[in-house]
Amino acid sequence: MMKRRTFLLGGAGAAGVLLVGWSAMPPAQRLTTSRPLPVTGTQVALNGWVKIAADSTVTIMMCKSEMGQGVHTGLAMMLADELDADWSQVKVENAPIEKIYNDQQSIVDDLWFRPDDESESKRFAIWMVRKFTRDFGVNTTGGSSSLNDLWTPMREAGASARAMLVGAAAAKWDVRAADCSVAAGKVTHPSGRTASFGELTALAAQQPIPRKVDLKVPAQFRIIGKPLRRIEAPSKIDGSARFGIDALPEGLLYASVNMCPTLGGTVAHYDASQIPAKLGVIKTFIVPPFNGGTGGVAVIARDMYGALTAVGDYLKPAWHTGAAAKLSSADIDARLVETLNKDSGHAFYTVGNVDAALQTAHRKISAEYRAPYLAHAPVEPVNCTVQFKDGKATVWAATQMPTLARKHVAKVLGISEDNVDIQMQLLGGAFGRRLELDFIAQAAAIAKEAGGRPVQTLWSRQQDTQHDFYRPACLSRFEAGIDADGKLVAWRNTSAGQAIVPQVLTRTFGLPDLHLPYDKTTSEGAFDQPYECPNMRVAHAFVELPVPVGFWRSVGHSHQAFFTECFMDEVAALAGKDPVEFRASLLTQHPKHLAVLRRAAAASDWGKPVAGPKGVRCARGIAMHQAFGSIVAQVAEVSLDPDKSVRVHRVVCVIDCGTAVNPNLIAQQMEGGIIFGLSSALQNEITLCDGQVMQTNFLDFPVMRMSTCPAIEVHIMPSEAHPQGVGEPGVPPVAPAVANALFALTGERHYSLPLEPADVRLKTPCPANPANTATKRICPPSP
Incomplete structure (x- = not known):
């Protein structure tokens, strides 16, 4: 009889041969489907x-x-x-x-x-x-x-x-x-x-x-x-376009949820006895946390007003707080500082000997930068419509992940994936939020309670803002050295913050969190930029925190670009060189990047006086960044209002994204990315107190308005190369471009986002009620 060990070794050898053979074969075709496409009429x-x-x-x-x-x-x-x-x-x-x-x-x-x-x-x-x-x-x-x-x-x-x-x-x-x-x-x-x-x-x-x-x-x-x-x-x-919220199947019921204010919490109990009959409530029940989310209470009603009103005003739930209880923004910052004080991080890129180069440098400089948590805040709030009847489910979803949406709905309902029909809708914004499946799994669980009728689950804006998967907060430290000629000879950068990919692999794919230090998104925008320096080390130290984080438009590039491009300006100032010329000196082996940089400088009249409105003193700042295959340089023209609020008058943007399949789409995405990036750069942050998100709506998490939107010029570099990304690369350079302009204007360096002074941000009036102003509750460190 063959021994078990012999069998296992033989099996492993055969598997190895199969793996080698599989890896040598070309990737499978992407032209024909396994089953015929559905056709109608004469198609x-x-x-x-x-x-x-x-x-x-x-x-x-x-x-x-x-x-x-x-x-x-x-x-x-x-x-x-x-x-x-x-x-x-x-x-x-x-x-x-x-x-x-x-x-x-x-x-x-x-x-x-x-x-x-x-x-x-x-x-x-x-x-x-x-x-x-x-x-x-x-x-x-x-x-x-x-x-x-x-x-x-x-x-x-x-x-x-x-x-x-x-x-x-x-x-x-x-x-x-x-x-x-x-x-x-x-x-x-x-x-x-x-x-x-x-x-x-x-x-x-x-x-x-x-x-x-x-x-x-x-x-x-x-x-x-x-x-x-x-x-x-x-x-x-x-008006015939159909977004997720526009799904209106026959017999539709409506639902909403009130989730534990503390991230990751669940419901202890609630009282539905005081809900008025006029609200048309059909059922109330507890829903558990799904896919990394938070538990809460759901209400199904005849209309959305009844569902939202009942769940928001009448249930009076008591909560079991989650692991984030007692966690404040100050605690988080202290953890990031503590991490960088003792952890040199995982090096994503090293070249030369940074320690030796810093010791012998003619002049040195160091800095520390911060970026806060951010919510996605798409205009269309979180929603999903599901009908579960006769062992089959139809899902009307605005999602970025239809394959996994089907999988998780099937899991929640206990049916096969073949019995789940995903009806894709247009998405009213996403920015990464609709890569998550918490709200879709939750909607399926709610529909399971509806007796076969379809249910549209809609979150209030407050629930959306306070139960997001946030852009991670991050702290970044830099050291750099120049020689006697002002040439960059050493660059060290270590950042600290949470990793997104391990969380996503766990909550979305069901994989265990192995705590591996290889999440590229933590350091992208820092280790992968083209600047040429003989001695570099770029690393990231991972921090475990009970705050759900996710992919936010441009991901790690969104904050690492701010850190890197602002510090690059600091080094240029130390060297006594113009910011454009200093960058150009570090791009001798990167002609495409250099061409984009030069085009941005020329298009913005870099080096010439800035003609501010009505004699207002203005200054320019520049930033260049590569993300998702595209190279983008932006120049911002900035002034300060009398109350010290930042006014961005003009942004010149140059992009090399390979073949421009549709120039209109590229220009639109650059414009949208700049406005999106300016909203977060100037005003937005998510703060926590006792594990609860303090921001609730666009009142205290505002988006840029038409009255303050700058003039935007987009220049597309000619190219016949493979097309690259466009939706996200417009976001990263705008925050450092504005910050660098502020430095040129005032001589003061901004080391934290958002850039607006706190008192200015807190006085932003509500357009619907000018007497009402945003308030920001700040929590001290937990004892």
Whole structure:
């Protein structure tokens, strides 16, 4: 008999051989689905990405969430260009959950390599990630990865369908396919014969799918590169667009929740006896914490007013406080300081000998920077509609994670994933909040109590603000040294804060938290920037805190850019050099970055006097940052109002994002990112007292208003390179650009966000009631 050890060793050897063989194979195809696409009417699916009807309508499958970034338009343009479709006949449809739609690029971007790393180990890691995510990944929208991820698959799908249409025409006319041409949704032969896509699509479906297609070169693009309007714009104009909150299935009930004010807490008991009958309450019950969230009480009612009023005013719950009880913002800051005092952190990038270089430096400088927790605060509050009936569930969700949404709904309801139908809705903003699944699992649990009727669960703005997964607070320390000529010779940076990825892997994927120090998002924006210095060490020290943290628009770049670019200005001042020229001296091996920097300086009239309004004294500040594959430089023109509030008059933005698929979308995302970034840079922070978030609404977590929005100019660098991220890279540079302008204006350096003085922020009036002002409760350190 074979011994057990022999069997195990043999099995391990066989598994090793299989793994090696699997890793050597190319990534699996992303063209055809495992099951035929659903079609209606005369539609015919030519592959997993495109269907064509007899009236020549081209329907392009969308596996990415549209949350205002224009991704449906950009992706449709890529496929339509290779198809040579008539753009006026193109529409989009949400794709089913299938492996070919799994996101690859966002996982690739999470690998801990610098952008300028060209090592074999990086290439191998990317190869393996692409293979793994194709078969075992999930369909997600995030990390500014959509166009980057699907640049090749969407174009191959369009080119493949085009070849099949040409093949159908050639067979119908008995001519050579090579002699046929395609333009604006029609196939033409030199003999004068012409056929529309609709006339050919049934025959085309009988053609073999090409194994290999030739893609267009940029000179051949007819749609890519054009400033076309958003494909969903008409529906938003006429009101037919459907966001998550617009789901209104027949028989709809409404629900809302009141969750424990202390993060991570649960309900001890509550009293529903005082709820007035006129509120139409149908049921009240306790809901546990889901996916890293907080427990609470739910109310189902006939209308949303009744649900919100009952849950907010009448339940009087008592709570079991969670692990965050007694935790204050001061405690958190003390923990960050303590960590940096004793922990040198995990080094994400090292070169040379920083200690020796600092010892011999001609002049040295050090600094410490801080950034607070931030909420996502999308305009559309958290909501989800679920119907659970006859062992099946329909979910109307505005989510960035449809694959995992289906999985967690199935888990909550105790049914198979095949019995969960995810109906994707438009997202009224997300910024990373809708990567979380707490509210979807909670909505499923609530619908389970509704007796088969659909229930729309909607959080109040207060619940949304106080039960988010926040951008981590972070503390960062720097040391730098220059030589006698003012050249940077040493740079040390260590930051401290929570890690997002371990929390996400636990609450979303159910994996154990192994406390590994390899979460790249903690140090991105610090270790992966292009500045050339012979001696560098960039590290991060991980801090465990009972505060839920998540991916916030631009993630680690959002605060690390502020730290790095502000300190870069400090070093330039120490060297007695202009901030632009000092940066340029550190980019000799990075011509693209240098070109973006120079373009921003020229477009903003850097070095010339700033013409402030009505003689107001203004100054400029600059910042440059690479994130999600794109290089962005911004120049801010800033003044101070008489009450010392910061006024940003103008922001000049230059971006190199590779091929500009749609310049309008790029400009819009840069504008939106700058406004989003300015809101957080000037006024926003989340503070805690006894484990409770103090901010409740836009009154004390404000967004920039039209009256204070600066003029924004966007310049797009010409490029034929692979397209890179656009949705997030506009955010990181704006805070340091403003801070550096304030230094140029006042000679005082700002080391903490937000930049507005506290007394100015606390006096911001409520537009609806000018007599009412925001108040910020501050909690002392816990004893």
